[in-house]
Structure formats: C-alpha cells, structure tokens
Amino acid sequence: MNRKRLLLFLFILISLSLMTYQSNRPPLLPLKSLNSALNVFYDIKISVQEFINAPLRRMLLREEENRRLRTELSKLLKEQQAWQEAFRENQRLRAFLAVKEKEQRYVTAARVIARGTDQWSNTLILDKGLTDGIKKDMVAITDKGLVGKISDVSPSYAYLLLLTDINFSAAARLQESRTEGVLSGTGFRTCQLKYIPYEEELKQGAVIVTSGLDTLFPEGIPLGYISKVSKRESGIFQYIEVIPFVDNTKIEVVAIIRRA
C-alpha cells in the first residue's frame, strides 16, 4: 500500500518537475516521430474513405440531378396543360361566338358547375339564373346541337334537363326524309325516336333535327344521328335508337336561347 502511494507521489513529482524544466526551454518530445506514422494512418484512412465515398457521392449527385429534372419536367407539364386548357377554352369561346352571332334568340352563355344530385336524372346545374335572363323552358344548345331545356331556375342558378333524361321529349324530324317524330330520352346516354311509321326506310347515321312543331324548341337544331333501327313484327312504329350529337360528359358551357 505504501509502495503504491510512494510511487504515485514520485510520479506526480517527476511529471511536475518535467513540466517545470520545460517551461523556459524547448519542449522534450521523445516520441514526436510517431506523428509521421499517424499521418500515414490518416492518409490511408482518407484514401479508404474516398474509395467508399466516391461512388456514393456520384450516386447522390445523380439522384439530385434526377430530382431536379423531375421537378423541371413536372413544371413544364403543368405549363403545357395550362396552355392546352387555354387553347381549348379559346376554341369553345370561338364556337360560342359563332352561335351567338348566328342565333337571334340568344340570351346568355352559362357554365356547367355541377351535375344534378339525383343520380337517376340527367340534369346539370348552370351558374346563371333569373338575374341573367334565364327562364324556365328556355333551350340550351352548343355549336354541336341541342343539349336540353331549362327545367327549373333560381335567381342565380338554373337546372338543365338533358335530352337523354327519361322526362325529355322534343318534336323532331329526319333531316333528309323530313319524316316527323318525337325524340325522347331513355335515361342513359341514348335517345329514342318515336312514332316513325313501319314502312319508312331508315339508314344508320341519318341526322335528326328539331321540327319546331312543339312550339318549344326552334326548328332545325341538330339532335343526333340514328345508331340502331329495329323493325318489330308487331306494332305500327319502328324502334329507333339515336345517339345525341352533344356528349353529356363533355359539356362545359352552353348557350341559352329563347323558346320558339
């Protein structure tokens, strides 16, 4: 025990003497040469580090570039979409301008803001109403043809009954043969041309327009074309399926015109 303490005391004494001795002399550094060995170690360490890091760094750089290019591409695509949207809107507005200039009964143009909440009826909600001059039973058209009629109207909004709705009917005629009939909605995508006599010869693709005899829809508005004709063995009329010219799913803006 005493030996240990004595050695500790001696150790402290020697250390302090050594430091005191060096305080006003150049330092004693007996193992300074070890520094070069340590520096070699650092060199090797850096080489190994570099060897490991270089591919990772390259990978990170590529990843970064990839991310940058993706961002740029996404930005360009967004810009392109915006341009396309503007171009299409321009086309639609031009078409409406043509309708407005041609149509004497023009009231206003309205934007479709929603579909009717009832999933079984084919109605659209328009962003204009009584205050814009829209009244019940006014007619909605596009440059392609008839869309439907106004079924209800509030001060700011109007409800448009599409011609495919089961409750829709319009006096119609075949454009070429001038045969009269009634076009009714079926409730799903197509319409039916009713009351065409059995002996009438019809071709697929024949165009149907409004006849104006119902005093609601003005004469000559395109409705659709015949897609299917079925002559049943019994009955006096044919079954004629009509596809409307206006696709309900693509309507964005309609022109409202006064009834006949």
Next chain:
Amino acid sequence: MKYLLWAGITFLTFGIQGSISLFDITPNFTVILASYAGIREKELKGLFFGSLIGIVEDSLSGTFLGPNLLSKGLVGYLAAFLYSKFFVWNPVLGMLTVSLLTIVDSFIVYTARSIFDTMPSGIGAAAFIIAMQALYNAPLGIFLKKKSEQ
C-alpha cells in the same frame, strides 16, 4: 503480444480521435484506454500504461511533455482505485465514473498547460469542452468492467 495489441489499440485510438469532431470538440478517447488499463491491471500497471499513453499523446500534440503524462497516469491509477475499492460496478456507475475520470484528465491537462505554458482557452470554453468530452465518453463506461465482473 499483449503489449503489441495495446500499442495497436492506442495507435488506432489516436487515429480515431484525430478524425472525429463533434460540435467542433475533439473527443478524449485516450482517457478511456488509460481507465481500461487501470481497471484491468490494478493501480501500478494502470499508472504505468496511463503514463505511456500520456507520453505518446504529449509527443503527438507537439507542445511539451508532461500534462498528458500526469493526467493519464493519474487516471489509470484512479480508475483502478475506484473500481477496486470504492464501488461495485453497474452500468450507471460505470458511466458516471468514466465521465468523472474524463473531467479529471481534461482538468489536469488544462491546468498544467495554463501554468507551465499558455492558457489553451478561456475558462468558460474549457468548462464546456470538458463537459462535452465527459458526455461523449459516458456511454463507453457501460463497457468498462473488471475481469471478474464480465
């Protein structure tokens, strides 16, 4: 063979210590070696191994011989003393002891340099550096045990 292994580990420790810097503070891993030597080899051998590590560190530091020689030698001795006489090892006490030994070591080096050479840094900065070094070394205290407790 044993001494060669010690030399290799010491060299590697210096290498690691010189390569790492956390919050601009170089850790003091050599104090762990000195403590380990003390814990494993009793007071006198702890003092001896600690002194050797200290001489090497002083030489590599390029300032003057003595501060690390004294501090590491004392740490080797103190570690052996604390672990054999003072407490029964458990992880928390191991961490506290290593932190304490780090503080003792750094304090001795700082004081010796301030007295016999120039003050390495202001007292506030020194206190922060010593505290951080103690914090870095604390987790290693979990692994420092006597042979009989492994």
